[in-house]
Structures are given as C-alpha cells and as structure tokens.
Amino acid sequence: MTTGYTLQQTASQVRRDIIRMVTAAASGHPGGSLSSTDFLTYLFFKQMNVTPETWKRSGEGLDMFFLSAGHLTPVLYSVLARRGYFPASELSSFRRFGSRLQGHPSVEWGVEGINQSAGSLGQGLSVALGAALAKKLSGDDRSVYVLVGDGESEEGQIWEAAMVASHHKADNLVAMTDWNHQQIDGSIENVGGMTDLKSRWEAFGWKVIEADGHDFTDIEKAFNEASAAKGAGKPIMILFRTEMGHGVDFMAGTHKWHGKNPSQEQCDAAMKQLEETIGDF
Numbered sequence: 001m002t003t004g005y006t007l008q009q010t011a012s013q014v015r016r017d018i019i020r021m022v023t024a025a026a027s028g029h030p031g032g033s034l035s036s037t038d039f040l041t042y043l044f045f046k047q048m049n050v051t052p053e054t055w056k057r058s059g060e061g062l063d064m065f066f067l068s069a070g071h072l073t074p075v076l077y078s079v080l081a082r083r084g085y086f087p088a089s090e091l092s093s094f095r096r097f098g099s100r101l102q103g104h105p106s107v108e109w110g111v112e113g114i115n116q117s118a119g120s121l122g123q124g125l126s127v128a129l130g131a132a133l134a135k136k137l138s139g140d141d142r143s144v145y146v147l148v149g150d151g152e153s154e155e156g157q158i159w160e161a162a163m164v165a166s167h168h169k170a171d172n173l174v175a176m177t178d179w180n181h182q183q184i185d186g187s188i189e190n191v192g193g194m195t196d197l198k199s200r201w202e203a204f205g206w207k208v209i210e211a212d213g214h215d216f217t218d219i220e221k222a223f224n225e226a227s228a229a230k231g232a233g234k235p236i237m238i239l240f241r242t243e244m245g246h247g248v249d250f251m252a253g254t255h256k257w258h259g260k261n262p263s264q265e266q267c268d269a270a271m272k273q274l275e276e277t278i279g280d281f
C-alpha cells in the first residue's frame with residue numbers, strides 16, 4: 001500500500017498518526033508508541049513473512065506478531081493501517097465508543113492483524129511462547145515476534161516465560177524490548193531496579209542482540225542477526241535502545257508522556273516537527 005515510501009517516511013507518517021489519534025481521543029499512550037515506531041515499521045514492512053492478504057488469526061504458515069505491552073495500540077494500529085491491513089481512515093475512530101480500535105487491543109473486534117487481546121502487562125510473552133512452541137510441534141518453520149516494554153519487564157510473568165522459553169529451546173521466538181528507560185511514573189531503573197537487561201536475559205538462557213532502535217541500518221542488522229540465530233537452540237531477545245517520545249522534542253526522554261494526550265496546540269507543534277509523507281487519515 002505504501003510502496004514507494006522510504007522506511008523513514010513511513011515511520012514519520014506513523015508518528016503523525018500517533019499524535020493525531022491520541023489528541024483526537026483525548027487519551028492514549030504516545031510516549032512508548034513513538035519509541036517503538038521505527039523498529040515496528042521495519043518489522044511490518046520488511047521483516048515479517050505475512051501480508052494483509054495472507055494474514056489469518058491462526059498464523060499457520062506465517063510469521064506472527066504479538067503486542068505484549070498492550071497500551072502501545074497507537075503505533076500498532078497505525079503500522080497495520082499504513083501496511084494495508086485496514087483503511088487508514090479508521091484510525092480517526094481510535095478509542096471511540098463502538099470503535100474496533102479500542103485503547104487496548106481485543107481480538108473480539110476482529111481487527112485485521114491483531115492476534116491477541118492485551119492490556120494487562122506481562123502476559124504477551126507467554127502467549128507468544130505458546131505460539132512459537134505450537135509452530136515447532138506442527139512443523140511450521142515461521143517465526144513469532146513479540147514486543148515487550150522495559151517497564152513491563154518488571155512483571156514476574158515475563159521471567160516465567162523467559163525461563164520456560166529457553167528450557168524448551170524456543171529458537172523461533174524473537175522478543176523485542178522497547179528499551180526507552182521510562183515507564184508510567186518514572187525511570188525503570190528507579191521504579192523497579194530494572195538494570196542490566198542484557199545480562200538478565202543472558203542469565204535466563206537467551207541470545208541477546210542490542211541495537212539502536214532509531215537507526216534503520218542497525219535495526220536491519222539486528223533482525224538479520226536474529227534470523228541467523230533461528231534454530232540455534234536459544235530464544236532471541238533484541239534490546240532496542242530507544243527514546244520515549246522520539247521525534248517530538250517536547251515529548252522526548254520523559255515518562256510524562258507515557259499516557260497523556262497533547263493539547264490541540266501541542267499537536268499542531270508536533271505536526272510541524274514531523275515530515276508530511278503519506279497524507280491525512
């Protein structure tokens with residue numbers, strides 16, 4: 001659908017969508033959506049072996065994506081729409097009563113591209129692990145991708161899944177951490193002591209790859225490395241170093257924009273900072 005646009009242009013449009021959706025709804029989560037935009041754009045436009053035409057909920061024979069950090073719907077809905085899963089015009093219904101695009105994703109609404117209901121943090125890695133193990137059992141050689149927040153990684157269930165994934169050698173599972181160092185009410189280091197993410201994941205038996213989550217060359221290298229590690233006996237974690245609120249100067253680097261909507265004036269100021277690429281919804 002957006003063929004002809006560069007990844008940077010697409011990501012810039014996704015950022016505009018995020019700001020407009022959250023402004024119009026007067027609620028939502030812009031900070032982590034903006035930090036995850038670049039690597040999710042790469043994942044959906046370049047990496048995953050699934051298209052709007054081939055997608056089905058069962059994921060049989062296809063790569064699958066799970067959003068564990070369920071509050072990051074602004075970025076996921078925008079990437080899905082810009083990739084052609086559903087019309088971009090639907091983005092304007094974000095969080096409205098009766099809309100399919102609720103603040104947290106629900107499979108009940110039948111949104112194309114949504115594989116899991118989410119919102120309660122910590123669960124999605126377990127769900128993705130189940131899908132990865134099911135693929136192994138059924139001889140399906142596709143991969144399962146899952147996005148985990150760094151604050152979300154304070155949840156105990158994340159580490160239960162981490163332990164079981166390496167025990168069962170889920171080497172078709174690629175988890176990605178949006179390592180923006182911020183969560184709802186402060187930095188991850190201060191709130192829960194979530195330091196040394198690399199050594200923690202390695203200690204749980206995972207292959208860990210680190211990358212700059214805002215540099216498409218680095219993002220591509222990381223996904224290629226993850227693909228090369230498939231089948232080598234370890235689940236894979238890509239730690240994407242990112243900045244909360246990336247792309248909008250007054251939102252960047254602070255937890256204050258974790259879950260707050262901009263005013264119309266702030267929205268207009270943000271639009272000026274983001275390149276117009278694909279057009280309005």
Ligand SMILES: Cc1ncc(C[n+]2csc(CCOP(=O)(O)OP(=O)(O)O)c2C)c(N)n1
Binds near residue numbers: 069071122149182
């Ligand atoms: C089980 C559970 N506890 C608490 C919350 C409330 N909550 C929503 S997002 C969030 C912070 C998550 O931090 P992070 O994963 O780093 O996301 P970011 O702030 O970077 O978007 C919290 C505590 C929740 N949704 N589920």
Ligand SMILES: [Mg+2]
Binds near residue numbers: 032150152178179
């Ligand atoms: Mg975070």
